Amino acid sequence: MAKDYYKILGVSKDATADEIQRRYRELVMKNHPDLHKDDPNSSKKMAEVNEAYEMLSNPEKRAQYDRFGTVGPEGRAGYGAGGFDFNDFFQGESFNFEDILRNFGFGGFGGFAETRQRTAQNVRQRGEDIQYPIAITLKESVLGTKKEIRITRNETCTVCDGSGLKPGTGYITCPTCKGTGNVKSAQRSIFGEFIVQTTCPTCHGLGKIAKEKCSSCRGTGVVRAQKTVEVTIPAGVETGMRVRIRGEGNAGLHKGPRGDLYILIRVEKDPRFEKAGNKLYYTTRITFPKAALGTTIQIPLIEGGYEKLKVPAGTQNNTELIIRGKGARLVGDRRRGDLTVKIQVDVPTRLSPKEKNLIKKLGELQDDQKNS
Ligand SMILES: [Zn+2]
Numbered sequence: 001m002a003k004d005y006y007k008i009l010g011v012s013k014d015a016t017a018d019e020i021q022r023r024y025r026e027l028v029m030k031n032h033p034d035l036h037k038d039d040p041n042s043s044k045k046m047a048e049v050n051e052a053y054e055m056l057s058n059p060e061k062r063a064q065y066d067r068f069g070t071v072g073p074e075g076r077a078g079y080g081a082g083g084f085d086f087n088d089f090f091q092g093e094s095f096n097f098e099d100i101l102r103n104f105g106f107g108g109f110g111g112f113a114e115t116r117q118r119t120a121q122n123v124r125q126r127g128e129d130i131q132y133p134i135a136i137t138l139k140e141s142v143l144g145t146k147k148e149i150r151i152t153r154n155e156t157c158t159v160c161d162g163s164g165l166k167p168g169t170g171y172i173t174c175p176t177c178k179g180t181g182n183v184k185s186a187q188r189s190i191f192g193e194f195i196v197q198t199t200c201p202t203c204h205g206l207g208k209i210a211k212e213k214c215s216s217c218r219g220t221g222v223v224r225a226q227k228t229v230e231v232t233i234p235a236g237v238e239t240g241m242r243v244r245i246r247g248e249g250n251a252g253l254h255k256g257p258r259g260d261l262y263i264l265i266r267v268e269k270d271p272r273f274e275k276a277g278n279k280l281y282y283t284t285r286i287t288f289p290k291a292a293l294g295t296t297i298q299i300p301l302i303e304g305g306y307e308k309l310k311v312p313a314g315t316q317n318n319t320e321l322i323i324r325g326k327g328a329r330l331v332g333d334r335r336r337g338d339l340t341v342k343i344q345v346d347v348p349t350r351l352s353p354k355e356k357n358l359i360k361k362l363g364e365l366q367d368d369q370k371n372s
Pocket residue numbers: 157158159160161162163164165214215216217218219220221222
């Protein structure tokens with residue numbers, strides 16, 4: 001009896017191609033043999049699902065199946081009473097789950113990636129990124145800065161130029177996989193044996209191995225080395241930000257591309273200024289007479305130097321005055337925000353007899369003015 005492929009996939013007879021594909025992906029995820037190592041039925045289920053999908057995802061085969069309830073020998077299915085032969089179905093092709101997963105974009109699904117079939121191309125491994133924390137001053141964060149940092153990282157081995165080969169020697173064909181990069185092993189199922197293909201553990205899929213390994217890097221193509229890197233910290237960075245320096249991470253294995261260097265920023269507290277966004281804040285104290293009469297004071301700037309600030313007569317405690325364009329910066333913004341100067345008016349705590357006298361007189365004078 002022919003199988004009901006629609007039932008196997010759990011879709012209706014008028015399911016669209018999209019639905020069929022979506023359902024198939026779900027079933028692949030659910031029945032992947034890696035997830036059901038102890039369940040001998042999981043490969044059987046997957047075989048059925050694959051068979052059904054192969055049939056229903058192909059418009060011609062699907063039309064033929066819909067019409068005749070079976071598909072001829074070319075279709076490799078519908079063998080009547082004899083049932084379905086797993087080996088026939090795959091006709092010597094290896095049963096490679098990773099290919100299925102890749103075809104459907106299952107790339108990074110946990111452990112599956114480990115057994116992903118490799119080509120010579122992806123034996124080249126991108127070097128790892130490096131994280132490097134640094135502390136900078138508030139001034140450096142506002143104005144931007146350059147830093148020289150010393151890091152230990154993987155460098156391409158100069159003895160073998162990253163190949164991992166002992167100089168003057170070459171590759172030999174991998175004896176484990178005979179150059180194919182894959183190894184096949186037979187697995188038993190109730191349908192009989194079928195073949196599982198995995199990446200060769202000896203050559204990691206390259207198909208060849210060093211005849212003799214470079215003694216300097218032990219065949220990896222990279223060596224640890226100290227390196228000084230000049231990094232540019234852009235103006236406006238704040239604590240918690242990361243600055244990426246492309247291509248300054250670890251050298252890749254087997255001539256793979258370099259990783260990146262990430263500078264993790266911590267901005268130290270400044271004794272004078274506080275920062276919020278693109279604004280800087282500075283607090284200064286003036287005496288009561290100066291607040292009353294008005295004055296000009298010198299305000300320090302984060303970049304160094306001073307700016308004169310006019311404090312108008314009658315300035316109250318906690319008045320905020322603005323110096324335009326002398327604040328901080330946001331990353332990517334060339335303009336600087338403002339510097340806010342908070343004026344605190346001092347009430348004197350220790351007075352000389354003469355000061356006491358004068359203030360007394362002032363008080364009397366002000367009482368008289370109020371009463372008159
Ligand atoms: Zn080397």
